[in-house]
Amino acid sequence: MPDLGKYALEISAAYGAGILLLVLLVLLSWTKGRRVRRQLRELEKRRAKRG
């Protein structure tokens, strides 16, 4: 860990907030994508069964 001196709190807060927001953005995009893909697959399967 580098010595951040008297600015350790500010730098940690900036990195913490920035990385957290990026991870949340990726996770939310990915989980929504999976959910919608599953919904569409089920819907198309149901339609195929009905003919």
Add this chain to the structure above:
Amino acid sequence: MSLWEYANPKKFMQTSQVLLPYFAVLAAVCLVVGLVWGFFFTTDDYRQGATVKIIYLHVPAAMMAINAWVMMLITSLVWLVRRHHVSALAAKAAAPIGLVMTLIALITGAVWGQPMWGTWWVWDPRLTSFLILFLFYLGYIALWEAVENPDTAADLTSILCLVGSVFALLSRYAVNFWNQGLHQGASLSLDEETNVHNEYYLPLLFCIAGFVLLFVALVLQRTRTEIRSRRIQAIVARERLG
């Protein structure tokens, strides 16, 4: 082969499926290399001390906040002129990414500003235009959600995007237009005298590349989701009609 072929949802889905993993992996590699290099292996700045390490998140996020809006402007114009649904959906997909980038730029800027300027916030031209850009992102996303008819929503949000472009440009050039305020000028320059030192510049380049690649990967992924959502809506509407 024409670029407009990719406006076909089927062609877009096929192509993006191939490209997406490459962009995602490259983004992860560039971000990890840039952030680890910048955080652990660069020395303190003689004036700003260790806070200079915030540059690796702040500058790429701020660049992408503006560039995301420019991308939305281009795709919105394509929708208004050529009525390609994929372009409208790509603009819709990009908005939450731009919103998060703007938020990261605002938060990291405030946290950086406090020890350097002695204040979290000041109504400086660049900071204020960034806050307005953030509000435009919120309004743009809200408008998509508020209008039920997707084509009408695409029309209205495209117009809003054209108006908001003024603030996206102001965010970029505010420092040059009004030579006042606390925010410094551009950190990156072709002029070696004013450009940041190579020790900070090289990891910063990796971070910028990482943010650009992450943006592209997320836009591709989210546009694929929007296309699938549109397909679900169409199937449900058809089933309701009998």
